[in-house]
Amino acid sequence: MPRRVPVPVLAAVAATVLAWASAFVGIRAVGADLSPGALALGRLLVGTAVLGLLLLAVGRPWVAPTRREWGLLAVCGIGWFGVYNVALNAAEQHLDAGTTAMLVNVGPILIAVLAGLWLGEGFPRWLVTGLAVAFAGVLLIGLATRGAEADVLGVVLCLVAAVTYAAGVVAQKPVLRRLPPLQVTATACAVGALCCLPWAGSLVAELGAASPGSVAGLVYLGAVPTALAFSTWAYALARTDAGRLGVTTYLVPPLVVLMGWLLLDEVPPPLAVAGGAVCLAGVALSRRRAAVRRPDPEVQRAAASA
Template sequence: MERKKQWMIYGMLTLATSTWGSAFIAGKIAIESFEPATISFLRFFGAALLLFPIMWLVEKDIPKPTKKDWGMFALLGLTGIAIYNICFFLASKHAPVIKSSLFIAANPMLIMLLSGVVLKETITKRNVMGLLLAFLGVVTIITEGNMMTLIRFQFELIDFVLLGAVITWALYSVLGRMVLRKYSSIVSTTYAVGFGTLFLLPFSLFEKPWEHVATSTWPAWLAIAHMSVFVTVLGFILYYYGIQKIGAAKASIFINVMPVSAVVMATLFLGEKLTVSTMVGAFFVLSGVYVGTSVRRRKEEHTSHAKTG
């Protein structure tokens, strides 16, 4: 892969995971007017309304899905859209933010492991070292530099919900890589979101969303619109495009950018204080992403000579 194109893909993945960081801010605003499953349903329903016309306009020769393909799309919608979001919002309501964030931060490790076992992707020492560096940075940000916080945690039932969120997102990333061998990132994302929206509907109806519409605020609707357009449509397409081009293991390292962007946005928009531990953590995250995704130039030159020679 050309170095210029490689950096463009890294830029896309950074943009995608940065927009996911803004979901924490938007979610805080939306939760004041609606219940968790309803927010998820409205977010993905709005995204589906945008994605299907985009797919029909942009994609000219979409392969006709087989029964197995439809099953895979449904599985993507069930894991990465429906179950993940239900688990995530349940955890955000009933678990400490620190604990939730730590579980989500462990996601790239599981994705890398599954990518190596299921997809037979090559996992290099630099990938692992970069991932560990980035994880250390995320832990530093979440605990505010006080690692003793981790020892105080006790096992609770909500931990199973958090574990469910981690597993379903890892499955979404790895299964998505298999689907991307036949379909583009736009097609894969569109069908996954379509199925995910259908799966979320009964959970939303159970929360009786119509009762909350009258008391809902404009900021809440704008927050949901932001999550539909930027976090879902833009973020998910770019993330899947990155997986398609560089693999699920390597792309997963960029997930660590999400808590950094969330902290930066919380500082800018919610007036939260930017601490030294946050800046140190951000440095580790960015260093980890760089180490985990960079390839030794000597190795690249050797590969190019071998191809031309």
């Protein structure tokens, strides 16, 4: 029988996907006033502050990481929180939100491959099938939402974000076996903020000239898609396979299209709707597990009497 995913884990995944989808729209809006590096630093500083308050509220004692765990936390913090955010912010200066979401979401394929190779999670048949189907849906969304102004630099930046995202997820998984998810997320976020400190001057100058809406958007990006979503992701990752969980982020592109329609009055093309349906089918397929055949009772009895 397939092992059911607990409701709290499903709720954590849903919260993560919704928050990350909203980030693509938020970055597009705030990016008008804040440069990529300054936006990344501001978002991570807010995220670190919120996560620090959550750590104090929870009151769990600090678990000292080992030398190996510090190394993995550094990979996660520098890659997923630092480089990923700067690259993603820069990509959305060149590409529309839908195309960006499509390109970044090659990440789950990299997660599944790296998790299979380095974490020993293997390559279940339904996971591979779900990846292929969902990726086809992402491609359909990309074809439906791509703009004529898409340039090579934007595509490269999206791929950089996808690679650092995948590496961060795979580095985070072993750490979560011993360290509390909230502590892992707060530490990685702080490491990412430290990496972005060279943009501190730009952040101060640009915030002084930014609109109140952009400042509010920056706070939202730090509090919800960063502090909340990365915490719920870490909670879910500690309780399921990295490759299987990574496939759920294929839900982000269709949600970005929907949010763009609702918030920016952009009607999604029929091809994007079809792509979203294919993504959902791929995610559903990836959740299946191969049926285990039970031995025939007659065969068992015959073997026992032999």
